[in-house]
């Protein structure tokens with residue numbers, strides 16, 4: 145593998161009660177335990193299916209579902225991968241901007257974990273990728289995720305109406321972003 149393809153292979157971001165690090169093939173069982181949950185997948189992309197099968201997990205860990213050469217990390221709690229967070233930068237004239245997304249196994253919800261994970265990840269990835277803009281989109285039925293972003297200083301920019309059809313229902317998509325116009329400013 146060329147060095148550039150695994151630029152973040154050794155990255156390890158520590159936080160209060162979690163570690164962010166590269167996904168590993170031996171995360172498969174833990175991934176299935178936490179990802180195979182309709183409550184987890186209900187407000188994320190269809191690339192995160194339900195049921196979440198062993199084949200889905202294998203394809204994800206092989207890099208066939210999302211580009212794992214990007215900063216895409218497992219959230220490890222008590223030695224187990226139980227969620228994920230990752231950013232996908234744009235290309236060409238949008239290379240200064242990246243979208244990011246995240247999920248956490250239901251067993252760990254409601255303890256401020258994702259708020260702390262985003263607090264660690266967002267400034268790190270903005271510096272690493274020299275981003276001016278980091279954004280996330282949130283379905284209208286996901287106030288917990290919107291809250292995580294708000295608590296981290298992301299600004300709600302607007303709503304894309306009827307942007308997503310998920311499980312037979314149309315949803316609006318809320319757009320949250322953090323920007324810095326000066327590349328030397330801390331994100």
Ligand SMILES: CC(C)(COP(=O)(O)OP(=O)(O)OC[C@H]1O[C@@H](n2cnc3c(N)ncnc32)[C@H](O)[C@@H]1OP(=O)(O)O)[C@@H](O)C(=O)NCCC(=O)NCCS
Nearest residue numbers: 184187246247248253254255256257258259287288289291
């Ligand atoms: C969204 C998700 C990441 C939140 O993770 P978490 O670790 O439970 O989040 P936190 O505990 O850090 O913060 C959640 C906040 O939302 C609030 N919240 C939770 N449910 C809520 C609801 N129904 N309405 C309004 N606020 C809600 C919590 O009270 C908390 O805010 P507070 O600290 O001000 O009280 C987690 O539920 C998850 O992974 N969901 C499935 C995947 C997903 O939706 N990913 C995001 C896609 S955009």
